[in-house]
Amino acid sequence: MTSFLSASALPDEYEQLRRTVEEFAREVVAPVAAEHDENKTFPYEVVRGMAGMGLFGLPFPEEHGGMGGDYFALCVALEELGKVDQSVAMTLEAAVSLGAMPIYRFGTDEQKQAWLPQLASGARLGAFGLTEPGAGSDAGGTRTTARLDNGEWVINGSKQFITNSGTDITELVTVTAVTGTTGSGKKEISTIIVPAGTPGFTVQPAYSKVGWHASDTHPLSFDDVRVPEANLLGAAGRGYANFLSILDEGRIAIAAVGTGVAQGCVDECVRYAKERTAFGKPIGENQAIAFKIARMEARAAASRAAYYDAAALMLSGKPFKKAASIAKLVSSEAAMDNARDATQVFGGYGYMNEYRVARHYRDSKILEIGEGTTEVQLMLIARELGL
Known part of the structure; x- marks a missing residue:
C-alpha cells in the first residue's frame, strides 16, 4: 500500500483503471456535462456507461456481482470523474459508499443476495436516508420512527438532502429510525431498508440547488410505510x-x-x-x-x-x-x-x-x-x- 502514496507510481492495475476512467470522463462525461447542468437532468446515459465499465461494483467481491477490487480503486475512479463533473462523481460515490456499502458491511446473507448484485451492477441505485430537518450530525435529533407490528416495521417521518433517492432506477433507500430507547433512556436508532415504490413512501420534488444540478437529491416522507421485519439492516440499535x-x-x-x-x-x-x-x-x-x-x-x-x-x-x-x-x-x-x-x-x-x-x-x-x-x-x- 505504500506505493499508493505516489500518483506517479500507481500499481499497473490501478493505473490502467485511472486511464480508462480518464478517457471515459473526457469523451463521454465532459461533452454532456454542461447540458445536464443547465437543464438539471439526471445523466442516465452516463450512468449506463459507468455501469457497463463495472464502476459501481469496484469495491465488491465477484460473488456479490462486483469487480473484486477495493475501496482505493473506487477512489481512483472518483478522482478522474471529479475533474470534469462533480454531479456524475457524486452519483457514483453515493451509490456505492452510501447505497450499497451498508448492505455489504452489515447485511445478512439474504439481504446481500437480494440487493447487492443489482446495486453492484449499476442497473439500480441505492440511497441512504440519514439527514432530517433537525438531525444529521446530531443523532439525538432523529424523529423518524419505526415500530414493529405483526412482523412488519411501520415507519413514519421524513428525511432531507437524500442523493439518488428519486431516479427512475432507484431501488431502495436505507433509513435511520428510532426503534426504541436504550437502558439509559437515549434513543435506540436502527437502519431499515425501504424499497422504492413502497406504499406510503413518497419522494418529494427535487431541490433547487446552487450546484450539483445533475445529481438527484430529494426530501423523502414516510407515512405508515410497512416493510418486512427482515428489512432491518444490522442489529437493532446499531444503526447510527x-x-x-x-x-x-x-x-x-x-x-x-x-x-x-x-x-x-x-x-x-x-x-x-x-x-x-x-x-x-x-x-x-x-x-x-x-x-x-x-x-x-x-x-x-x-x-x-x-x-x-x-x-x-x-x-x-x-x-x-x-x-x-x-x-x-x-x-x-x-x-x-x-x-x-x-x-x-x-x-x-x-x-x-x-x-x-x-x-x-x-x-x-x-x-x-x-x-x-x-x-x-x-x-x-x-x-x-x-x-
Missing part, C-alpha cells in the same frame, strides 16, 4: 453507530472527488493560461498568474497525498478515522479554494456557466458540508488528538 463507520470510509471517497476537482481546476487553468494572451503575451507568463496556479497545484497534491494515506491505512486494517477526516477537510477546502482561484484566472469567462471552472465554483461548496461538515471534521481530528 454502523453508519458512522460508513461515513469514515465515505470521507475518503469524498476526498478523492475533492482532489479531482482541485486537479481539474489546475488543468483548466494551465491550458487557459497558455492560450489566453494579454498585453502581447500569454497570461501564464505573468508571475501573479503562474504563482496562483502553482499554489493550486500544491493544494491538489496535498489533497491527493492525504486521501492516499487514509486509503492505505483503511485497506491495511489500521485505524484511519483521523486520516479520513484530514483527507476530507484538506480536499474539500482545496476544491473550494482552487475553484475560486480558477474563476479568477479565467476572469469574465470564469463566470460563464459554459466553462467548467464556473460549474466547479458553484459545485464545490457542498464538499465542505456533505458527509460531515468542515466543523465536524475539525471536531473529530481534535478528538483523536485527545482534546
Whole structure:
C-alpha cells in the first residue's frame, strides 16, 4: 500500500483503471456535462456507461456481482470523474459508499443476495436516508420512527438532502429510525431498508440547488410505510453507530472527488493560461498568474497525498478515522479554494456557466458540508488528538 502514496507510481492495475476512467470522463462525461447542468437532468446515459465499465461494483467481491477490487480503486475512479463533473462523481460515490456499502458491511446473507448484485451492477441505485430537518450530525435529533407490528416495521417521518433517492432506477433507500430507547433512556436508532415504490413512501420534488444540478437529491416522507421485519439492516440499535463507520470510509471517497476537482481546476487553468494572451503575451507568463496556479497545484497534491494515506491505512486494517477526516477537510477546502482561484484566472469567462471552472465554483461548496461538515471534521481530528 505504500506505493499508493505516489500518483506517479500507481500499481499497473490501478493505473490502467485511472486511464480508462480518464478517457471515459473526457469523451463521454465532459461533452454532456454542461447540458445536464443547465437543464438539471439526471445523466442516465452516463450512468449506463459507468455501469457497463463495472464502476459501481469496484469495491465488491465477484460473488456479490462486483469487480473484486477495493475501496482505493473506487477512489481512483472518483478522482478522474471529479475533474470534469462533480454531479456524475457524486452519483457514483453515493451509490456505492452510501447505497450499497451498508448492505455489504452489515447485511445478512439474504439481504446481500437480494440487493447487492443489482446495486453492484449499476442497473439500480441505492440511497441512504440519514439527514432530517433537525438531525444529521446530531443523532439525538432523529424523529423518524419505526415500530414493529405483526412482523412488519411501520415507519413514519421524513428525511432531507437524500442523493439518488428519486431516479427512475432507484431501488431502495436505507433509513435511520428510532426503534426504541436504550437502558439509559437515549434513543435506540436502527437502519431499515425501504424499497422504492413502497406504499406510503413518497419522494418529494427535487431541490433547487446552487450546484450539483445533475445529481438527484430529494426530501423523502414516510407515512405508515410497512416493510418486512427482515428489512432491518444490522442489529437493532446499531444503526447510527454502523453508519458512522460508513461515513469514515465515505470521507475518503469524498476526498478523492475533492482532489479531482482541485486537479481539474489546475488543468483548466494551465491550458487557459497558455492560450489566453494579454498585453502581447500569454497570461501564464505573468508571475501573479503562474504563482496562483502553482499554489493550486500544491493544494491538489496535498489533497491527493492525504486521501492516499487514509486509503492505505483503511485497506491495511489500521485505524484511519483521523486520516479520513484530514483527507476530507484538506480536499474539500482545496476544491473550494482552487475553484475560486480558477474563476479568477479565467476572469469574465470564469463566470460563464459554459466553462467548467464556473460549474466547479458553484459545485464545490457542498464538499465542505456533505458527509460531515468542515466543523465536524475539525471536531473529530481534535478528538483523536485527545482534546
